[in-house]
Amino acid sequence: MTMGITSPTSNTGQILKNGSAVISFDANNNATFAGNVAPTVNSTFRNRIINGAMVIDQRNAGASINPTDGQFSVDRFVIFRSQASKLTAQQNAGSVTPPAGFSNYLGITSSSSYSVVAGDYFLVSQRIEGYNMADLAWGTANAKTITLSFWVRSSLTGTFGGSLQNASQNRAYPFTYTISSANTWTQVSVTIPGCTDGTWSTTNSEGIGLYFGLGVGSTYSGTAGSWVLNTSLFSATGATSVVGTNGATFYITGVQLEVGSVATPFEQRLYGTELALCQRYYYVIASGSGYISNAAAQTTTNAFGMYTLPVTMRTSPTGSVVTGTNYYRFLANDIDDYVDSVYANGQSPNNIIIGNSTQISNTQGRPGVFTATNAASFVAASAEL
Amino acid sequence: MYKLFCGGFSKEPDCVLLQKDNILLTIPFDPANTDYQAYLKWLEEGNTPLPADE
Numbered sequence: 501m502t503m504g505i506t507s508p509t510s511n512t513g514q515i516l517k518n519g520s521a522v523i524s525f526d527a528n529n530n531a532t533f534a535g536n537v538a539p540t541v542n543s544t545f546r547n548r549i550i551n552g553a554m555v556i557d558q559r560n561a562g563a564s565i566n567p568t569d570g571q572f573s574v575d576r577f578v579i580f581r582s583q584a585s586k587l588t589a590q591q592n593a594g595s596v597t598p599p600a601g602f603s604n605y606l607g608i609t610s611s612s613s614y615s616v617v618a619g620d621y622f623l624v625s626q627r628i629e630g631y632n633m634a635d636l637a638w639g640t641a642n643a644k645t646i647t648l649s650f651w652v653r654s655s656l657t658g659t660f661g662g663s664l665q666n667a668s669q670n671r672a673y674p675f676t677y678t679i680s681s682a683n684t685w686t687q688v689s690v691t692i693p694g695c696t697d698g699t700w701s702t703t704n705s706e707g708i709g710l711y712f713g714l715g716v717g718s719t720y721s722g723t724a725g726s727w728v729l730n731t732s733l734f735s736a737t738g739a740t741s742v743v744g745t746n747g748a749t750f751y752i753t754g755v756q757l758e759v760g761s762v763a764t765p766f767e768q769r770l771y772g773t774e775l776a777l778c779q780r781y782y783y784v785i786a787s788g789s790g791y792i793s794n795a796a797a798q799t800t801t802n803a804f805g806m807y808t809l810p811v812t813m814r815t816s817p818t819g820s821v822v823t824g825t826n827y828y829r830f831l832a833n834d835i836d837d838y839v840d841s842v843y844a845n846g847q848s849p850n851n852i853i854i855g856n857s858t859q860i861s862n863t864q865g866r867p868g869v870f871t872a873t874n875a876a877s878f879v880a881a882s883a884e885l
Numbered sequence: 886m887y888k889l890f891c892g893g894f895s896k897e898p899d900c901v902l903l904q905k906d907n908i909l910l911t912i913p914f915d916p917a918n919t920d921y922q923a924y925l926k927w928l929e930e931g932n933t934p935l936p937a938d939e
Contacts, residue, residue: 819911
């Protein structure tokens with residue numbers, strides 16, 4: 501085989517193999533390949549983080565929350581906290597201009613000046629499903645290096661921390677990053693060697709847990725930069741505590757976790773694609789008044805119908821229904837049966853039953869519909885990790 | 886308090902209900918569902934759910 505480069509006689513050129521052009525360059529610096537292009541790293545779906553641009557907020561629709569432990573803010577991003585009312589979380593909190601190329605961010609605001617004790621943790625986290633990281637081969641000798649990148653802005657400066665963990669929380673990699681300028685968006689990149697041991701899910705349970713520390717006590721803090729065995733660590737020792745300063749802010753967006761040792765540009769996915777990815781874990785069936793589903797009276801007091809979910813969820817979902825006086829209605833043959841609640845009983849990852857069995861008085865066999873009748877009515881399906 | 890429930894056509898309990906303030910959770914018996922895993926842990930601690938309605 502011989503390789504060659506054509507002598508440039510103009511501003512075009514070719515790379516030759518056995519005398520034939522393999523790559524051709526035109527006057528506008530466009531390259532044309534004679535064969536297929538096969539990059540060693542995926543050019544699409546590189547990012548294992550879902551909703552990394554913080555665009556989707558099904559649960560809160562941009563409203564601020566004073567989160568309970570384990571409550572979700574924007575889709576796929578959950579707040580863990582050991583103490584109540586030390587922070588709030590909100591999509592686009594503070595209404596600052598996001599980094600170029602982004603329209604949204606997740607904002608954390610400290611509600612007090614709280615000094616964390618050893619067992620405290622305040623975290624923003626996303627848990628990556630095993631199916632979405634199986635190719636990393638973690639837990640084997642062939643574990644692949646990954647790079648985590650994100651944009652962050654805080655009213656505080658200093659060294660901040662976070663970690664990666666497996667679901668059993670007996671393999672942890674604390675990391676640090678620096679914010680040098682207050683109230684300035686900073687892009688961070690952290691490269692992490694793959695974990696060669698431990699158990700890492702490759703199916704529909706939790707694979708990798710990603711944690712950003714907002715204030716973590718010594719029990720859950722460790723030395724940054726290496727894998728630590730048999731200890732649950734959420735952050736790095738000495739990291740800045742956001743909850744330690746009343747009114748302190750911590751904003752984050754563009755979170756990307758990808759194979760390799762280089763942070764590539766954030767993978768901007770189509771809105772519909774990102775929404776569907778989120779709906780594998782959470783889906784709003786009804787919010788406010790309106791139609792919910794077809795149904796039928798199976799007995800004089802029991803009506804239900806099957807609702808087909810738009811995306812195959814991770815598991816059979818938990819139904820979550822906001823209840824209140826006459827929040828829902830079974831309407832059949834112009835007879836209104838108002839009920840305080842419906843149940844939403846996940847039958848499989850693909851469908852869920854909407855029904856009521858306590859407040860209906862109708863005719864057996866009569867078809868009808870369930871509707872929501874109050875602005876606060878809310879029905880959702882959750883299959884979160 | 887968890888309560889067993891027979892949803893849809895089921896004659897046997899196929900889920901548990903959990904009322905948290907004004908939110909009613911309906912938790913299916915799916916081993917991969919994290920709410921069901923929490924329910925199993927609650928059972929292991931020696932607790933017993935309310936029976937399903939007749």
